[in-house]
Amino acid sequence: MKEDYSEMIREIRSGNREPLHTLYVAHRQSFVEWAGAKFRCGEEEARDIFQEVMLIFYENVTGGKIEQLRSHIRTYLFGIGRLLILQHFRKAGRETDWPGGEEGMEQLPDEVQVGEHMELSERQEILRRAIHHLGDKCRQLLTLFYYHRYPTEAIMQALSYKNPDVVKSQKVRCMKSLREIISNQFDLDTL
16 A cells, blocks of 8 residues: 655645654664665765755755655655765766666666576567667666656656656657667567
């Protein structure tokens, strides 16, 4: 059952910081552990990043960017956190398993290992190659949305879009481009 966070959002927007504190306490340690296991992020570094996550969440709520969450609050917070970790690592020149990086975007994510246990179907291989031909921004947007299932708000923040509607319209344009690449370069009408 999907939780309704509208009351919490109203409380924060009205100036009540208690829901923020509750969220912070409820999710900080699991975020630190997750960041350490997934990205080999140090505890202090992960705590600093989580504080930034909470600040972004607060700014999005008070700035009116979030009216209602379409995902679980943990998914939203960790989605922002993942993007911040990857941005931080990229700036520091540190490698990650990021499937959305400049070099790594064309590779399949770590969660999908291709090899002796799994082979791509012909259609999946065509799709993988077609995605490689997209521009960086479209490749990142589609990967975050369809593969990682990030909420629109997290994608908006990560890719610096103005609002959720811009993300949605850009997604439509990117899908149209992907379909054109597939039909033009791979002689397929649909995937």
